[in-house]
Amino acid sequence: MNRLGTALAVSFVFLAACGGGKLPAPSEASIRAAEEGKSALAAMKKGDHKRALAYYEEALNINRSVENTDGMAINLLNMAIVHGRSGDRLSAHRLIDGIVNTAMMDVSPAVVSEAAFYKAVLHFDSGQMDEAVKWADSSLSQCARADCKTSGRIYNLLARISIAGKDFAGALAVAERGWKLNKDSGDFEEEANSLRLMAEARSLGGNVHEAIRLYEEALLLDKAIGLSRKIALDLMGAGGALCRAGRAEEGKRYYERARSVGKGAVSEEIINKASEAIKACGGP
Amino acid sequence: MALLKESDPRFVGIERKVGLFIFLAVAGIIAVVVFIGVQQEVFTPKAEIFFVAPGGQGINEGASVKLSGFVIGSVKKLSLDDVARVTVKLSINKKYMKWIKTDSTAKLVSEGLIGAGIIEISPGSPSAPELKDKGFLPFTRDKGIAGMAEELKDVIKPALFDIKNIIAFAANDPEGGIKVTLRNVSRLTGDLSTTRYKVDELIKDIDKAVLGISPRVANVLDTTNSAMGKVDVMVKKIDNDVGVSMKKVQGSLDKLDKSLENVRAGTEKVPSVLQNTDAVAQGTKEIVDSIKKIWPISSNIEKPKEKPLKVDSYE
Numbered sequence: 001m002n003r004l005g006t007a008l009a010v011s012f013v014f015l016a017a018c019g020g021g022k023l024p025a026p027s028e029a030s031i032r033a034a035e036e037g038k039s040a041l042a043a044m045k046k047g048d049h050k051r052a053l054a055y056y057e058e059a060l061n062i063n064r065s066v067e068n069t070d071g072m073a074i075n076l077l078n079m080a081i082v083h084g085r086s087g088d089r090l091s092a093h094r095l096i097d098g099i100v101n102t103a104m105m106d107v108s109p110a111v112v113s114e115a116a117f118y119k120a121v122l123h124f125d126s127g128q129m130d131e132a133v134k135w136a137d138s139s140l141s142q143c144a145r146a147d148c149k150t151s152g153r154i155y156n157l158l159a160r161i162s163i164a165g166k167d168f169a170g171a172l173a174v175a176e177r178g179w180k181l182n183k184d185s186g187d188f189e190e191e192a193n194s195l196r197l198m199a200e201a202r203s204l205g206g207n208v209h210e211a212i213r214l215y216e217e218a219l220l221l222d223k224a225i226g227l228s229r230k231i232a233l234d235l236m237g238a239g240g241a242l243c244r245a246g247r248a249e250e251g252k253r254y255y256e257r258a259r260s261v262g263k264g265a266v267s268e269e270i271i272n273k274a275s276e277a278i279k280a281c282g283g284p
Numbered sequence: 285m286a287l288l289k290e291s292d293p294r295f296v297g298i299e300r301k302v303g304l305f306i307f308l309a310v311a312g313i314i315a316v317v318v319f320i321g322v323q324q325e326v327f328t329p330k331a332e333i334f335f336v337a338p339g340g341q342g343i344n345e346g347a348s349v350k351l352s353g354f355v356i357g358s359v360k361k362l363s364l365d366d367v368a369r370v371t372v373k374l375s376i377n378k379k380y381m382k383w384i385k386t387d388s389t390a391k392l393v394s395e396g397l398i399g400a401g402i403i404e405i406s407p408g409s410p411s412a413p414e415l416k417d418k419g420f421l422p423f424t425r426d427k428g429i430a431g432m433a434e435e436l437k438d439v440i441k442p443a444l445f446d447i448k449n450i451i452a453f454a455a456n457d458p459e460g461g462i463k464v465t466l467r468n469v470s471r472l473t474g475d476l477s478t479t480r481y482k483v484d485e486l487i488k489d490i491d492k493a494v495l496g497i498s499p500r501v502a503n504v505l506d507t508t509n510s511a512m513g514k515v516d517v518m519v520k521k522i523d524n525d526v527g528v529s530m531k532k533v534q535g536s537l538d539k540l541d542k543s544l545e546n547v548r549a550g551t552e553k554v555p556s557v558l559q560n561t562d563a564v565a566q567g568t569k570e571i572v573d574s575i576k577k578i579w580p581i582s583s584n585i586e587k588p589k590e591k592p593l594k595v596d597s598y599e
Binding site: 004026030031033034035037038041044045059063071074075077078081082084111114117118121125153154156157160178183186188189190193196220221223224225226230233 | 302334335336366367368369371386418420421422588589590591592593595596597598599
């Protein structure tokens with residue numbers, strides 16, 4: 001019994017000690033760089049792009065001083081995104097090329113995937129679909145290497161490209177794939193985007209009933225998250241589907257709702273688009 | 285040489301006895317674990333639902349989730365997304381999911397006036413479909429004491445300010461309406477007395493002059509005299525009453541002034557209270573920072589990390 005008791009006591013102590021390993025603390029430089037990133041994000045939320053760029057540049061310099069290539073790549077990407085959102089696509093492309101054209105070594109595939117995805121988005125917005133597909137595929141392959149959970153978003157972009165190229169059946173298949181991946185990863189915003197794309201593909205393929213059902217499902221998600229722009233997109237999509245199917249009154253009601261959302265969010269862009277859509281659908 | 289006989293009764297079947305003891309002990313431990321698990325509803329099938337809140341203040345992991353006052357689950361996890369919104373995961377017993385509909389809402393309320401925060405889910409309309417597993421609910425937040433106090437403050441402060449201004453105007457401004465009016469009344473009554481005296485003298489002169497003219501005239505004059513006497517009494521009474529009223533008004537104004545002084549003294553203490561609170565908060569932060577470094581707590585705290593900005597597929 002004494003030996004048994006001793007063995008039990010020793011094994012308990014051993015088990016307690018097993019979980020006692022201390023992870024190495026993050027370096028002072030990485031903490032400072034992360035703080036600069038937080039400040040930049042706060043500036044972005046307020047719409048102060050100039051200040052956000054300044055913070056990201058500071059974080060980039062800190063990472064450069066300790067040769068943290070991933071940190072440098074992340075900050076270059078973030079600066080590119082800030083330029084892109086300010087309308088300066090040239091600067092955005094230039095910064096991303098510094099990451100994806102292997103000018104930097106040892107950047108992790110996850111970060112390269114993000115950079116390639118944003119390059120695809122920039123090309124899509126400029127109407128350069130072939131380049132957009134090429135970069136989206138590159139992003140997918142890097143994402144697979146990194147075993148990342150954001151591939152659903154890339155499929156959504158590919159679905160948008162297919163819709164722009166009038167391949168509605170292909171767009172539906174890709175959007176469905178994206179929807180499953182986004183649902184599994186718990187990315188509710190992209191899940192709503194997938195539903196909206198499926199709805200658009202259905203609507204343009206002639207299945208209005210199914211399109212409205214999918215738009216309503218996307219609308220529920222976007223309302224729960226609270227994104228005015230996406231809510232307006234869902235309503236405009238549903239309105240467009242109904243107007244194309246000859247159900248003008250129902251379509252105009254959706255457009256009116258979108259216009260109301262635009263007024264609440266003080267978005268001239270949404271209000272103008274909704275007003276034009278109402279006129280095109282045969283309204284005042 | 286064997287030290288103990290095999291036939292020693294203390295050691296007969298010792299292996300069996302030890303084995304039985306260990307077996308009973310392990311079985312007992314397993315039974316207790318299972319019992320606790322059943323009590324804590326570990327084996328109860330659960331569903332997960334979510335809501336998104338602008339901030340995580342007042343929402344704690346493990347907080348109760350109630351529907352119609354009945355505990356149906358708990359807050360499982362809080363996580364921050366890239367635009368600093370908080371996604372909250374709720375763990376709900378599956379048997380209660382039938383009462384949660386697509387038009388139900390999640391609301392953060394306090395138990396009692398200053399109790400802990402809980403999540404209250406509204407049942408929704410009976411005709412609405414049931415919310416599915418991994419579904420989403422819209423979120424609202426109760427005002428709480430701080431919100432109510434803020435609202436009261438916004439109402440009371442301007443009212444107090446207006447009262448103070450009225451008092452200052454009435455009591456201190458020598459050219460204020462009330463004082464001017466009272467001063468004029470006082471002057472009027474003073475003038476009336478003088479006038480009355482002069483009229484009195486005139487009457488006497490007239491009396492002398494016309495006394496011989498007609499007894500009727502004399503009567504009229506006597507009547508006028510007595511009427512003027514009554515006016516005099518009335519004027520004195522008015523003068524007295526005004527004086528008394530002025531004293532009362534002044535007394536009320538003094539009391540109000542003292543009340544305002546007390547309010548001012550009370551608010552002067554607030555900055556020092558806030559300073560003390562700040563020092564306590566700083567001390568608490570230092571303690572928390574130290575605790576964060578201790579294992580196993582440190583392994584559960586996310587290290588600050590740089591992340592790329594989230595780019596939406598609808599960017």
